[in-house]
Amino acid sequence: MQPQIPLTRDLVLIGGGHSHALVLRKWAMRPLPGVRLTLINPGPTAPYSGMLPGHIAGHYRQEELEIDLVRLARFAGARLIDGRAVALDPEAKTVTVEGHGAIEYDVASLDIGITTDLPQLRGFAEHALGAKPLDTYAARWQDFLRTAEASGEADPIAVIGGGVAGVELAMAMAHALRRVTEKARVTLIEAHDQLTGTGEETRQRILAALNENGVTLWTGAEIAEITKDGPRLRTGEIIPSAFTVGAAGALPQPWLQQTGLPLTDGFVNVGATLLVEGHDDLFAVGDCAHMTHAPRPKAGVYAVRAAPVLHDNLRAALTGQALRPFHPQKDYLKLISLGEKSALAEKYGRPWSGPWLWRWKDRIDRKFMLKFQDLPAMDPPAPPRVAALGVAEELGDGQPVCAGCGSKxxxxxxxxxxxxxxxxxxxxxxxxxxxxxxxxxxxxxxxxxxxxxxxxxxxxxxxxxxxxxxxxxxxxxxxxxxxxxxxxxxxxxxxxxxxxxxxxxxxxxxxxxxxxxxxxxxxxxxxxxxxxxxxxxxxxxxxxxxIQQSGGRPGDALILTRPLGSGTILAAEMQGKAKGRDVMRMLQVMAQPQAKAAEILRPAHAMTDVTGFGLAGHLMALCKASDTGAEIKLESLLFYDGALELAEAGIRSSLYDANLSHAPLINATGPRGILLHDPQTAGGLLAAVAPDKADALLAKLHENGIPAVRIGRMTEGAPMISCV
Known part of the structure; x- marks a missing residue:
C-alpha cells in the first residue's frame, strides 16, 4: 500500500480570474504532492469578460459565460473559500477573507481583477453601479428589461466611459432594448474629447456603429456627481438616466493600497517571472498586476497567455526550482462587439468589421469556455481482479462514497x-x-x-x-x-x-x-x-x-424549516454534475444556525431534526414513537435549487437505498418522492404542532426569515406515511 503523502505547503490563489482558472485546470492534470491548494473568490463563479457584452445584448445565457469555480476546484482537488479578500500581510503571509478570517500561505498569487465602481464620484454608490461584478449588473439589467417590455417603453440609460468596454456595453444595451421597445435612449459619456483605446480608423467605425445603434455620445463631458435623475456634468447639465453603469477604464482594487506591496497607480508591480517585486513567495497576474519589465494595457489576452508561466513558476517556487520569465506579445487582436451579432476587429491599428467577425469571435470565446465546461472525467480506481464475494456489489457503479450524512x-x-x-x-x-x-x-x-x-x-x-x-x-x-x-x-x-x-x-x-x-x-x-x-x-x-419524538398527536400539523435535497446535490458535486451556484447556495443555508427556529417551535408536541435518514426516515421515527401515521403533501415541500433536476437525472446519495428500504412510503412518486429518502446534513427541524397554532408559528418563522413550510399532518392509525 502506498503511504499517504503528507501536506506540507499551502498554495493560495487569491481571486478566480482567467489566469487562476487556467492554473487550476492545469494543476488537476498534474497535482504537486504535498501541496494544499486553496482558491479564494467572492462567489461560486467567475465571468469570462469577453462574452459579457453578448450576454447583455441577449446573445448568451449567463451560465454560458461563467466559469464554475466549485466544479473546477473539485476537479483540481482544491478547497474553495467563498469570500472576498480584503487584506494581505506579506510579512505574516496571511490573506484576510471577509466573513472568514485570516488564511495563511507559503506561496500565494493575486488575480483579483479590477473594479468599475467609481467611488470618487459623489452619488455613484446610491444611483449607479459598476459593470463588475457581473451578478449585480446582470440581475439589475434583467429587471430593467422586464420592466421595459411590460410597459412598452424604457427609461433612459447612461454608460460612463468611452473605452472599448463602454462602447460595447452601450451598444449591447441599446440592441437588447430595441427588441422589447421601440424607443431606446442610451447615452455614452466620455471625459476625453474622443473615444479611447483604439486607433483613428477604428474609432471612426465605432462612431458609425454607435450611431446605427441609436447611442448618443457625449465627449469632453466631466461628471461632477450622480443624481437620482442621472449624471450631472460640471457644466451643471444633467444627462437623464434611470440606469447608470460605470465602465470607465481599469481601476485597482482599493484594499491593495494597505498591503505595503510595491504599486504603480494602485496596481501590483511584478517582474518578468510574475513575482511581486521584493517578494519570493507572492505572484500577481491579470489586470491587478503591472508588469514593470513590459507594461501592457489591461486585457484578458495577457492573463490567458501568462497562465502557463504562472503555473510552472508556482510549482518551481514550491519545489525550490528556477523560475522562467513571461514575455507578453507587443500587441493583440481586439474584437469589439457592435450590439447585434456583428463585430469589429483591430490589430496594429488596422480595423476589420462584419458578421463573419462575430462568428469568429463567438468560436474563440466558446472554445475558451469549453476548457472549463468539458472537464475530463477522472476515472475511479479500477476494482481488484480477484476479491471476496460481495465486494463487487458493495462497490456498485464505482461512484465515490458520499460524505456528510450520506456516509452514515x-x-x-x-x-x-x-x-x-x-x-x-x-x-x-x-x-x-x-x-x-x-x-x-x-x-x-x-x-x-x-x-x-x-x-x-x-x-x-x-x-x-x-x-x-x-x-x-x-x-x-x-x-x-x-x-x-x-x-x-x-x-x-x-x-x-x-x-x-x-x-x-x-x-x-x-x-x-x-x-x-x-x-x-x-x-x-x-x-x-x-x-x-x-x-x-x-x-x-x-x-x-x-421535547421528545413520542409527543405527536393525530391531527398535528407538520412544519419543516429547511429545504430538502442536500444529499443529492453533494453526491452530484462529488461527481462533477452539480452547478456551483446551487452547491454554494445550499452550503450557505446549511451554515445558518437554527436556534431561533427552535425557540419559535418550543410549543411543539414532538420535534426532531431531519438528517441522515431523510425526511421519510425521521418522520417515521416520530410516527413510531407517537404511535401515529402521517400524511405528506408533496407539492408543499421546499427543495434546494437543482435537487429535483438531479434526482430526476438519477443522482442518488450513498445512503439512499438503505433509507428507502427502512421507511417505505405510499404514493411517493417522481423526484419529489425520491428526495423524501435523501439524507440531509444540517437539515431542518421537523415539528408536530397543534393545528390551531400552526399558522401563527409559521408566520413568526417567516418574520424571522426562516423558509418554513407546512408539509402535512399526523394521522390516526399504524405508523405509516402516505403522500398526497
Whole structure:
C-alpha cells in the first residue's frame, strides 16, 4: 500500500480570474504532492469578460459565460473559500477573507481583477453601479428589461466611459432594448474629447456603429456627481438616466493600497517571472498586476497567455526550482462587439468589421469556455481482479462514497444494534438511545447529551466546522434544550505541524463562533491524523421539559424549516454534475444556525431534526414513537435549487437505498418522492404542532426569515406515511 503523502505547503490563489482558472485546470492534470491548494473568490463563479457584452445584448445565457469555480476546484482537488479578500500581510503571509478570517500561505498569487465602481464620484454608490461584478449588473439589467417590455417603453440609460468596454456595453444595451421597445435612449459619456483605446480608423467605425445603434455620445463631458435623475456634468447639465453603469477604464482594487506591496497607480508591480517585486513567495497576474519589465494595457489576452508561466513558476517556487520569465506579445487582436451579432476587429491599428467577425469571435470565446465546461472525467480506481464475494456489489457503479450524512451507516443496521444493547438500569438516565439525544437527570436538572461527526464534503475546514457544529446542535435544539458544553473531535489528513496548526485554528475559530452564538462553550476534545478530514462534536444541553419524538398527536400539523435535497446535490458535486451556484447556495443555508427556529417551535408536541435518514426516515421515527401515521403533501415541500433536476437525472446519495428500504412510503412518486429518502446534513427541524397554532408559528418563522413550510399532518392509525 502506498503511504499517504503528507501536506506540507499551502498554495493560495487569491481571486478566480482567467489566469487562476487556467492554473487550476492545469494543476488537476498534474497535482504537486504535498501541496494544499486553496482558491479564494467572492462567489461560486467567475465571468469570462469577453462574452459579457453578448450576454447583455441577449446573445448568451449567463451560465454560458461563467466559469464554475466549485466544479473546477473539485476537479483540481482544491478547497474553495467563498469570500472576498480584503487584506494581505506579506510579512505574516496571511490573506484576510471577509466573513472568514485570516488564511495563511507559503506561496500565494493575486488575480483579483479590477473594479468599475467609481467611488470618487459623489452619488455613484446610491444611483449607479459598476459593470463588475457581473451578478449585480446582470440581475439589475434583467429587471430593467422586464420592466421595459411590460410597459412598452424604457427609461433612459447612461454608460460612463468611452473605452472599448463602454462602447460595447452601450451598444449591447441599446440592441437588447430595441427588441422589447421601440424607443431606446442610451447615452455614452466620455471625459476625453474622443473615444479611447483604439486607433483613428477604428474609432471612426465605432462612431458609425454607435450611431446605427441609436447611442448618443457625449465627449469632453466631466461628471461632477450622480443624481437620482442621472449624471450631472460640471457644466451643471444633467444627462437623464434611470440606469447608470460605470465602465470607465481599469481601476485597482482599493484594499491593495494597505498591503505595503510595491504599486504603480494602485496596481501590483511584478517582474518578468510574475513575482511581486521584493517578494519570493507572492505572484500577481491579470489586470491587478503591472508588469514593470513590459507594461501592457489591461486585457484578458495577457492573463490567458501568462497562465502557463504562472503555473510552472508556482510549482518551481514550491519545489525550490528556477523560475522562467513571461514575455507578453507587443500587441493583440481586439474584437469589439457592435450590439447585434456583428463585430469589429483591430490589430496594429488596422480595423476589420462584419458578421463573419462575430462568428469568429463567438468560436474563440466558446472554445475558451469549453476548457472549463468539458472537464475530463477522472476515472475511479479500477476494482481488484480477484476479491471476496460481495465486494463487487458493495462497490456498485464505482461512484465515490458520499460524505456528510450520506456516509452514515444505514438506519436499519443502526437501530438493530442499538436495540440489542444491554441497559444498566440507571435511575439518572431518563431516556437513552432512540431519541435525538439522551436525557439525563443531574441532581434534579434535566440534561441532554448527543454526539455527531461528519466526513468532510467541502475542502474548506472552517465552513465544514461551521456546518458540522450546526448539524450537531440540531439534536439539542430539536429537544427544546439550551446548548451547554462541547467536546470537539477532529481527524486531520496527514500534514506537517505547521499545516496542522493552521487547519485546527480555522476549525476551532469557526466552530467556536457557532457555539458561542448558541450559548455553549467548547471545553475540550481530541484530535488525531487519518486519511481524510472528519469533524465531530459531543454536546450537552439543559432543559426543564425536553421535547421528545413520542409527543405527536393525530391531527398535528407538520412544519419543516429547511429545504430538502442536500444529499443529492453533494453526491452530484462529488461527481462533477452539480452547478456551483446551487452547491454554494445550499452550503450557505446549511451554515445558518437554527436556534431561533427552535425557540419559535418550543410549543411543539414532538420535534426532531431531519438528517441522515431523510425526511421519510425521521418522520417515521416520530410516527413510531407517537404511535401515529402521517400524511405528506408533496407539492408543499421546499427543495434546494437543482435537487429535483438531479434526482430526476438519477443522482442518488450513498445512503439512499438503505433509507428507502427502512421507511417505505405510499404514493411517493417522481423526484419529489425520491428526495423524501435523501439524507440531509444540517437539515431542518421537523415539528408536530397543534393545528390551531400552526399558522401563527409559521408566520413568526417567516418574520424571522426562516423558509418554513407546512408539509402535512399526523394521522390516526399504524405508523405509516402516505403522500398526497
Amino acid at each position: 451507516v444505514g438506519p436499519g443496521a443502526l437501530s438493530d444494534v442499538l436495540a440489542a444493547l444491554p441497559q444498566a438500569g440507571r435511575d439518572d438516565v431518563l431516556r437513552g438511545a432512540g431519541d435525538d439525544a439522551a436525557t439525563l437527570d443531574i441532581g434534579g436538572v434535566k440534561q441532554v447529551l448527543t454526539t455527531d461527526h461528519l466526513r468532510a464534503f467541502t475542502e474548506d475546514p472552517a465552513l465544514m466546522a461551521r456546518i458540522t457544529a450546526i448539524h450537531a446542535l440540531g439534536d439539542v435544539w430539536s429537544m427544546g434544550a439550551a446548548p451547554q458544553a462541547v467536546l470537539a473531535n477532529v481527524i486531520l489528513p496527514r500534514m506537517n505541524d505547521t499545516l496542522q496548526r493552521r487547519t485546527l485554528a480555522e476549525i476551532m475559530r469557526a466552530a467556536g463562533e457557532v457555539f458561542r452564538d448558541a450559548g455553549a462553550e467548547i471545553v475540550g476534545g481530541h484530535s488525531t491524523l487519518g486519511s481524510e478530514l472528519t469533524i465531530g462534536f459531543t454536546l450537552t444541553g439543559l432543559t426543564g421539559n425536553p
